[in-house]
Amino acid sequence: xxxxxxxxxxxxxxxxxxxxxxxxxxxxxxxxxxxxxxxxxxxxxxxxxxxxxxxxxxxxxxxxxxxxxxxxxxxxxxxxxxxxxxxxxxxxxxxxxxxxxxxxxxxxxxxxxxxxxxxxxxxxxxxxxxxxxxxxxxxxxxxxxxxxxxxxxxxxxxxxxxxxxxxxxxxxxxxxxxxxxxxxxxxxxxxxxxxxxxxxxxxxxxxxxxxxxxxxxxxxxxxxxxxxxxxxxxxxxxxxxxxxxxxxxxxxxxxxxxxxxxxxxxxxxxxxxxxxxxxxxxxxxxxxxxxxxxxxxxxxxxxxxxxxxxxxxxxxxxxxxxxxxxxxxxx
Ligand code: NDP
Numbered sequence: 001x002x003x004x005x006x007x008x009x010x011x012x013x014x015x016x017x018x019x020x021x022x023x024x025x026x027x028x029x030x031x032x033x034x035x036x037x038x039x040x041x042x043x044x045x046x047x048x049x050x051x052x053x054x055x056x057x058x059x060x061x062x063x064x065x066x067x068x069x070x071x072x073x074x075x076x077x078x079x080x081x082x083x084x085x086x087x088x089x090x091x092x093x094x095x096x097x098x099x100x101x102x103x104x105x106x107x108x109x110x111x112x113x114x115x116x117x118x119x120x121x122x123x124x125x126x127x128x129x130x131x132x133x134x135x136x137x138x139x140x141x142x143x144x145x146x147x148x149x150x151x152x153x154x155x156x157x158x159x160x161x162x163x164x165x166x167x168x169x170x171x172x173x174x175x176x177x178x179x180x181x182x183x184x185x186x187x188x189x190x191x192x193x194x195x196x197x198x199x200x201x202x203x204x205x206x207x208x209x210x211x212x213x214x215x216x217x218x219x220x221x222x223x224x225x226x227x228x229x230x231x232x233x234x235x236x237x238x239x240x241x242x243x244x245x246x247x248x249x250x251x252x253x254x255x256x257x258x259x260x261x262x263x264x265x266x267x268x269x270x271x272x273x274x275x276x277x278x279x280x281x282x283x284x285x286x287x288x289x290x291x292x293x294x295x296x297x298x299x300x301x302x303x304x305x306x307x308x309x310x311x312x313x314x315x316x317x318x319x320x321x322x323x324x325x326x327x328x329x330x331x
Contacts, residue, residue: 001026004088004311006060009051012251014319018051019060019312032096034076036066036084038308041329042122043315044156046103048248060088060311061103065110065121081110083121088311090331104276111286116293123156123326124293124300127275130285131242132160134278139240139271140216144169147210149229151197152220154181156326157242159189160289161218163298166190170216173209175202175225177321184324189299202228213237221246230259230268239270249319301325 005020029035041064050061063085071078073096084107085100086092099107110121123129135157142148148165152158153174162185165172173193174185182194193209195202202225206214213234219226222244230239263270278285292298303323305314308331318327 001089001091002308003090004060006051006054006056006058008056009054010048010249013249014048014051014312014316016312021309026091026093029070029072029093031072033093034068034071034073034096036082036086036092036094037069038064038066038086038090038092038331039081040065040119040122041088041308041311041331042127043311043318043327043329044128045243045245045248045319047315048245048319049243050103061085062087063105063122063127064089065118066092076109081118081121083108083110083126090308104274104279106279106282108282111283111290113290114294116290119302119304119326119328119330120300122328123302124160124298125286125289128156128326129160129289130278130282131157131275132164133285133289134281135240135242135273135275136161136164136218138278139273140218140238142168142170142216145171146215147171147173147212148216148218149173149175149206149210149214150218150220151175151225151229152243152245153191153194154178154185154324155220156323158218158220159185159301159325160298162191163189163292165216165218167292167297171210173206173214175221175229181324184301197225203232206232216240218242219244223247227259231262233262233266233268235266237266237268239268241270241272245319303327305329307331 001024010018068078068080085105148170150158150161154176171192174191175195175197177198185191186194195205215237217239219241220243223246301324314329
């Protein structure tokens with residue numbers, strides 16, 4: 001078995017020396033335990049944010065889709081697949097008495113995805129999918145005809161929110177870091193207006209794209225981009241604060257622009273959330289997303305890196321925006 005050990009929090013952008021790839025010999029399983037072998041592992045932005053809180057020299061956290069290869073727990077039979085928060089490990093012994101660890105997501109037997117790939121359990125039919133589904137619908141409460149802005153729009157969560165907003169009959173503006181991503185969003189996912197934050201002036205583009213202002217903002221990035229967007233929101237607009245990846249690799253306290261003047265003046269509702277808030281409705285979210293995929297209303301993309309030894313590369317590629325849709329490692 002192999003695992004990636006997190007040595008120390010990175011200063012600025014993560015370095016390979018902040019991690020160690022180690023071999024480990026696992027003990028035999030006991031009653032109430034089962035052994036899984038990772039098939040797909042997830043690399044996610046939250047891992048970077050959580051690095052500051054993790055104890056040094058522990059296994060890196062993260063979710064994976066794994067196959068049960070030995071079992072002394074009847075609810076988890078050999079041959080079935082689970083989603084588990086086992087971290088960056090090739091093999092893991094899981095105790096049925098401790099099914100929730102890492103970031104608080106439960107270990108579950110993977111629901112039946114029909115003919116769809118199992119890897120979707122890490123993306124559109126897993127944590128990012130539920131983040132988009134609940135985080136957008138419950139916090140932004142989008143209404144038909146409203147204007148919605150999504151930052152980080154070509155990523156796992158963002159590309160999903162864009163499509164739910166279209167399903168709800170909104171005009172949708174997406175912001176991401178390359179024209180290629182913009183082409184995918186507009187031509188294949190039905191995005192109404194794309195803004196490349198690396199080459200375009202967001203403030204001016206928003207004025208053109210949303211002449212009547214913005215009603216909902218789904219925020220994946222925080223920082224300067226979000227301040228610019230929030231400043232152009234309509235009275236009683238709603239902001240779902242999902243993440244702030246623009247600050248995750250900051251070296252020191254950076255000068256952060258502040259949207260508070262607009263928040264007060266326009267009486268906006270801003271709400272942060274953790275997707276674990278909806279753990280009790282988890283399968284409901286997966287089922288709704290699955291039905292949309294099957295109806296041809298929800299598309300997805302995955303950026304797959306091959307090989308467990310390439311976890312670190314996949315992680316830093318994602319942090320640099322080399323992924324479109326969900327970033328995944330295939331063992
Ligand atoms: P993505 O698939 O969106 O991957 C990250 C993307 O972020 C990159 O592809 C890159 O795309 C973009 N990015 C990187 N640096 C910057 C920057 N400085 N400014 C703007 N964009 C940048 O990841 P996820 O969909 O998994 O996550 C998206 C967000 O949602 C993150 O902030 C994450 O922390 C948050 N999240 C929150 C959850 C919750 O429970 N609250 C649960 C899951 C995710 P580009 O080319 O556009 O730069």
